[in-house]
Structures are given as C-alpha cells and as structure tokens.
Amino acid sequence: xxxxxxxxxxxxxxxxxxxxxxxxxxxxxxxxxxxxxxxxxxxxxxxxxxxxxxxxxxxxxxxxxxxxxxxxxxxxxxxxxxxxxxxxxxxxxxxxxxxxxxxxxxxxxxxxxxxxxxxxxxxxxxxxxxxxxxxxxxxxxxxxxxxxxxxxxxxxxxxxxxxxxxxxxxxxxxxxxxxxxxxxxxxxxxxxxxxxxxxxxxxxxxxxxxxxxxxxxxxxxxxxxxxxxxxxxxxxxxxxxxxxxxxxxxxxxxxxxxxxxxxxxxxxxxxxxxxxxxxxxxxxxxxxxxxxxxxxxxxxxxxxxxxxxxxxxxxxxxxxxxxxxxxxxx
Amino acid sequence: xxxxxxxxxxxxxxxxxxxxxxxxxxxxxxxxxxxxxxxxxxxxxxxxxxxxxxxxxxxxxxxxxxxxxxxxxxxxxxxxxxxxxxxxxxxxxxxxxxxxxxxxxxxxxxxxxxxxxxxxxxxxxxxxxxxxxxxxxxxxxxxxxxxxxxxxxxxxxxxxxxxxxxxxxxxxxxxxxxxxxxxxxxxxxxxxxxxxxxxxxxxxxxxxxxxxxxxxxxxxxxxxxxxxxxxxxxxxxxxxxxxxxxxxxxxxxxxxxxxxxxxxxxxxxxxxxxxxxxxxxxxxxxxxxxxxxxxxxxxxxxxxxxxxxxxxxxxxxxxxxxxxxxxxxxxxxxxxxxxxxxxxxxxxxxxxxxxxxxxxxxxxxxxxxxxxxxxxxxxxxxxxxxxxxxxxxxxxxxxxxxxxxxxxxxxxxxxxxxxxxxxxxxxxxxxxxxxxxxxxxxxxxxxxxxxxxxxxxxxxxxxxxxxxxxxxxxxxxxxxxxxxxxxxxxxxxxxxxxxxxxxxxx
Numbered sequence: 001x002x003x004x005x006x007x008x009x010x011x012x013x014x015x016x017x018x019x020x021x022x023x024x025x026x027x028x029x030x031x032x033x034x035x036x037x038x039x040x041x042x043x044x045x046x047x048x049x050x051x052x053x054x055x056x057x058x059x060x061x062x063x064x065x066x067x068x069x070x071x072x073x074x075x076x077x078x079x080x081x082x083x084x085x086x087x088x089x090x091x092x093x094x095x096x097x098x099x100x101x102x103x104x105x106x107x108x109x110x111x112x113x114x115x116x117x118x119x120x121x122x123x124x125x126x127x128x129x130x131x132x133x134x135x136x137x138x139x140x141x142x143x144x145x146x147x148x149x150x151x152x153x154x155x156x157x158x159x160x161x162x163x164x165x166x167x168x169x170x171x172x173x174x175x176x177x178x179x180x181x182x183x184x185x186x187x188x189x190x191x192x193x194x195x196x197x198x199x200x201x202x203x204x205x206x207x208x209x210x211x212x213x214x215x216x217x218x219x220x221x222x223x224x225x226x227x228x229x230x231x232x233x234x235x236x237x238x239x240x241x242x243x244x245x246x247x248x249x250x251x252x253x254x255x256x257x258x259x260x261x262x263x264x265x266x267x268x269x270x271x272x273x274x275x276x277x278x279x280x281x282x283x284x285x286x287x288x289x290x291x292x293x294x295x296x297x298x299x300x301x302x303x304x305x306x307x308x309x310x311x312x313x314x315x316x317x318x319x320x321x322x323x324x325x326x327x328x329x330x
Numbered sequence: 331x332x333x334x335x336x337x338x339x340x341x342x343x344x345x346x347x348x349x350x351x352x353x354x355x356x357x358x359x360x361x362x363x364x365x366x367x368x369x370x371x372x373x374x375x376x377x378x379x380x381x382x383x384x385x386x387x388x389x390x391x392x393x394x395x396x397x398x399x400x401x402x403x404x405x406x407x408x409x410x411x412x413x414x415x416x417x418x419x420x421x422x423x424x425x426x427x428x429x430x431x432x433x434x435x436x437x438x439x440x441x442x443x444x445x446x447x448x449x450x451x452x453x454x455x456x457x458x459x460x461x462x463x464x465x466x467x468x469x470x471x472x473x474x475x476x477x478x479x480x481x482x483x484x485x486x487x488x489x490x491x492x493x494x495x496x497x498x499x500x501x502x503x504x505x506x507x508x509x510x511x512x513x514x515x516x517x518x519x520x521x522x523x524x525x526x527x528x529x530x531x532x533x534x535x536x537x538x539x540x541x542x543x544x545x546x547x548x549x550x551x552x553x554x555x556x557x558x559x560x561x562x563x564x565x566x567x568x569x570x571x572x573x574x575x576x577x578x579x580x581x582x583x584x585x586x587x588x589x590x591x592x593x594x595x596x597x598x599x600x601x602x603x604x605x606x607x608x609x610x611x612x613x614x615x616x617x618x619x620x621x622x623x624x625x626x627x628x629x630x631x632x633x634x635x636x637x638x639x640x641x642x643x644x645x646x647x648x649x650x651x652x653x654x655x656x657x658x659x660x661x662x663x664x665x666x667x668x669x670x671x672x673x674x675x676x677x678x679x680x681x682x683x684x685x686x687x688x689x690x691x692x693x694x695x696x697x698x699x700x701x702x703x704x705x706x707x708x709x710x711x712x713x714x715x716x717x718x719x720x721x722x723x724x725x726x727x728x729x730x731x732x733x734x735x736x737x738x739x740x741x742x743x744x745x746x747x748x749x750x751x752x753x754x755x756x757x758x759x760x761x762x763x764x765x766x767x768x769x770x771x772x773x774x775x776x777x778x779x780x781x782x783x784x785x786x787x788x789x790x791x792x793x794x795x796x797x798x799x800x801x802x803x804x805x806x807x808x809x810x811x812x813x814x815x816x817x818x819x820x821x822x823x824x825x826x827x828x829x830x831x832x833x834x835x836x
Contacts, residue, residue, distance in 0.1 A: 201703040211681045219692045220664025
C-alpha cells in the first residue's frame, strides 16, 4: 500500500521532472506543428528566416541579462542601454560623420561605462541588483532622450540650429541589420556566451557566485571582480543589441530599446528550465527567445490582433516561471 | 503582574526524543517564584530543550508540569503564556519586528490577541501602556523609537518588557548576557533583582559561571539530557560545577599522532575588530595543531574569519613565514596559502546546488584551466575523483548534487576543496558540528594528516573532548580575549572549561 503510494508519488514527480526539462522544447515543437497546420507558409524558408531575424535583437540583449543573472544579479537597465547604444551609434554617423569602425568602437566604449556605473552602485552600496538597476534604467533612458533631445535621429534630420544633418550611415553598417548577418551575430553571441559560462574557469566562478555568494567568497573567488565583469558583459551585449537595432531600422527612435527589456527578461527566465539546467544559461535563453518569436509570428499569421499579443506572451512567461519556481520548492 | 503568594513550578519526569536523539530523559526540575534559578550544562546537555518544553515549543514530550500543585497541560506557546510562563530567547531579533516602534513591539501580544471585536488601534493608549511597563522596569527607551534603531541590550529590554506586560510569573532568560557589555549586564541584573522582588521566578541559562553566583539563588546542572545536580548555588564551587557539567569522558576516537612541531610559521598579533575580538595574539608552528577553545560567542568564529581575510576591518598584524600579509578579502588569503573551513557548512562551506566535482575543485580551479581559462574537464574530473576516493565521500558519482549528501559527507567536501588547493595554513571552525560519529573520526584523521605533512592547523571548537584529543596547544578564549594558553598534554577538560567560563583558579 505504502509502496504503491510512493511509486505513484515518484511517477508524478518524475513526470514533472520531465515536463521541467523538456516542456519548453515540447511547447516549441507543438507550436511549430500547430502553426504549420493552421497556416500555409509558416514552415517556408523565408518565414523561418523572418522569425530568426525578429528574435535576434531580443536574444542578444537577453544574453547580456543572462550573464548578470548568472552571478545572482539582475540587470534591468539592458533595454535602456540598448537605447543609448542605438542613439549613440546612429548619431556618430549622422551628426559626426564618423566611419563605421570608429563609430561602433566609441559606442561600445561608452556603453561599457554604463556597465561600470551599474556594477559600482550595486557592489558598493549593496542595494539589491534589481532595485538599483531599476533606478539606472530610468537614468539611462533619460540619458538617451537628453542626448537626442527627445527626437528621432536619422539621416537628413533637422538639427536644432535649423540645418539638415549631413552625415550618412555607411552602407556596410546596414548589412549588420539584415539577414544573414544579424542571425550570424546572434548565433555568435549565443555560442560564445554558452562556451564562456559552461567551459571556462570564469563562467564556473560566475555560477558559483550566483549559487552561493558567501561560500564563493570563502572559497577565495574574487566575488566583486566577477560581478563587475558580469555587469560589463551585460552592458556590452545590450550595446551590441542596440547597434544591431540601429542597423536594422537605420535610425534611432525615442526609447527604442525599452520594449526589448520585458521580452529579454521572459526569454532568460523561460531558459532556466530548458534541459533541466535550473539556472540562467545562454542556450536556454535562446530557446526562450525562439519560443516568444514563434508565438508572435504564428499569432500574426493567424491574424490575432497586435493588441492582444501581450496577453499570450505574458501568459507564457507566467507559465515558465510557475514551472521553474514550483520545481525549486519541491 | 506577579502572584505575590509563594508559587512553585515543577517539571516531573520530562522526556523528549527527536529523530535519532533522546534529547531529554526523565528530567526533574523545580523552582519557586521570587527566586532566580541557574540552569547550566555543556553544549547539547538539553537545557534549552527543557526550557522550550516549559514554554510550549514542543507538544510531544512525556512527563508532567505542575504549577502551585496543580497540573498544567502545556502543549503550545499560548498555553505557557496563559500560565504566566514567558521566555526571552537568545536571538532577540527573531522575536521583534524591526520596523515597528518600541511601543508596538511591547504591546504586540495585546494587539494580536486582545483586540477581539475592535478594529482601530488607540495609539496614545498603546504608547501610554508601553511607557508604564518600561517605567516600572526603570528603563528609559522612547516608546516611539523604531526597534531597528536600538542596541542589542535595548532590544532585550523590549522583549523583557513585552513579557512582563502580560501575566508573568516565571521568566526564562536564555543566555541573556552573551552579547552584552559589562555595564549592560549590570543593568540587566538590576532588572532581574527588581522582578525577583516583585515575586517573579527567574530561570537563567548561562555559560558564565561568575555571574551566576552574582544573580542566582539555586542551580540545576544538566548533562546529556539528564539532571545531574540541583542545589543552592552558594554550596557549590566553580570547580565542582565544571566537574558536574563534564562527567565521564569519551576516549579512543582520536588518531594517535607523532607530535613534531617545527618553527613558528603563522603568527597573528594583537588582532582586534573593535567588537568581538579584542587584542588576540596567536602563533602556530609548522606541523602543529593549535586549538581555539571557548564557548559559543567567545569570538572564535570572528577570529577565524579575520585570519582568513573575511572581515577586512581589523587592526593587528598577520604574518606567514615571516612575511606580513595584507588580507583584504578571502581571495588574498587563499593566494597567500590560507584556507578556512567555515562553521556554517551549508551556507558558507559548500554549494548545495552544484555537483560534488565542482565543489571540490572550486578553490583550485586555475590548476585545471588551460588556454583562455578553458576548463580541462578530464583533468578536473580526475582530480575530483581522486579526492572523493581518498576522503571516502559517500556519493553515487561526482555529478551528484551536494544537496543530496549527508552532513558528514558535505563537510568532507568542504575540507576536500582545500586539500586540492594545497594551502600552508588550515583553519577549521567547528568542523564536526552536525556530523555523525564515523565522519567525525575521518575528519580528525584528515586534520592530523595535514599536521603530519607540516601544515599549520588552527582548530576552533567548543567541544572539549576534541580540544583534548586533537590539539597540541590551546588558546582559551573568553569574551574576545585569550584567557589562557595551555599545552594540551598538561591540561584537562576541567581546566579548559574553567577558563572558557571566565573562571579563575583561586
């Protein structure tokens, strides 16, 4: 009797274990089958490329967030950082007429300063990461707005003094935002961060810090140094995301990166459970972004109105979080 | 508040068991109102358990509690309070709500239980009543101050005030003086005398023998969950109390060692942190095991952490092989060749969600990293595998999560990571806490093995048999200071305990 009950308990828990590990992947398969049955050209090559292109920016930004999550942090300012990068890189070309390499290099350098500021505030004042980066999220959003004076930066824009901007965006830069480059950049970011986190000493240390900061400190790991590194990487990838975004739209809209934050958070948290990792990981984040991208694309094809889209995305995130935290408790 | 007639509290034939431990067996205890009663015993003697039974923290004990000759069925904290039994636990912060005011904290029970049918709090009445309680205790803390702004001693006063604001015939104070300074202790004692004169029975748990003589009338000594002696305290010498606390000794579980200490390699001089450690100097020779003895709260853990760079704000000097070390973080200490096995294993020593292998190599990961810090997983797994075998860690494989291992095996891993890192100085802080007997012996052998290899070993423990069994020399700490340096071969548990409790041989 008792044994039977135990076996039953075991079975239900191993079923749950299975759901936890493969639930996201199964959902993706299910969605693919569902959408391809429901619409004719869902599985066409051009649509697959479209999906991958549409998730590229979210994925790159989400990977940065993933690194900050790995050390037990939470960089909420990634969206704002992407906005800053977007505004900076376009303005470098349009306002200052710089060439592509210099423009991008200056943008990255300035975004790393954002990472530095985040890390300094979080480490020195010992405020919870999420709260402090919530504050800096607003600050950097404001910085981007102030820098562009609240206007869209684009070629031939009207400058405050009434002239037209004379700089042009290099042709080569626009390729960064088109397939196949945008997809290559995304995959490069995912693979390199995956290797970094799982196969190098530094990645191992980051996970150790995320798992138990006190034990990590008492094991001789320089915890503050690695948290700084995590925030620098987070800002770096947010910056890459912002640059690619600029290349894609060839302009810098007001607060263009902000809308990527929530999707990035969703992708990273959905990624926790993929293949049973149980912690933030680059591959899982990619899978999470694919799931969200599939959903958006499929729902558009099924003519679900855009204003109802957030209901579905939010529900998927809620489900993923439910599974992750339910597992942690049991 | 207090019952003026001579009230009597008796606990008869109390037994209680927890999985794997018989915590109390047939304990009798009695005391009277208007007297203060010392309850004393070594770690794990069962004194806190007995008081928890009295205050209703457990419901599954056997035996009876009698108050004034009537049987009192105490099975919940509420029952105990209804009988006028109040307890102030050592960890005052767990019982207080830091962001509420002193008044609200004092009147908490009234607000929770005494508001039947009422929904609005009368603030002026609440503070007036709280003020009245504090005034009666001669304590001048503003009732509108937030509890989080109070000192520890003041928090304790607030808790006592909460107790006496209710019906309070017996007040249990669990190690109340451990965190207090001399003048704060004096203030507490004045309050205890005042309550006594009002007819409250005080039960006082403490490790500090001298102060027991100052404040207590009677004493009950416990050992291994049993009552040993009950008497008037004036009729016992400190030395006798210590002997009763210790009883017979366990032998034979410690490894035999060749004692061959080399020259002094690790030195700490005049270490202070301005709080828990006050001017401690120790020296450790190569191949020597030096014990840090002392009771809980004597400053051993704090000293260990300072020696490991985990508490950067300290004064004094730490030298290794004649070279002065600058220890700002544990990272610096590890690079200098110092290792610490911390007291709180699960929180500080291991990563419970990581694998056994990753836990073992964490302190020496650089050795298994190749170009671009790429981890050479075969090399890493081989090293972890060897360590698992040589430590005898019971784990299905090295990919198992540490969470699923027993306490003893987790501790072996916490030690093993430093064996792989190959330090010069090994500091152990209560390494056998919560570890089963078999694993204890393994840990003693590991420690002895390190010394045999010529390492410096610092061994902090409040277990006296360990001090006698494993160390060469002992520094006894009391109140953040080294009370006495003893050579293990020429001392006894009694002597260590005497110095640990602040006693002096007269």
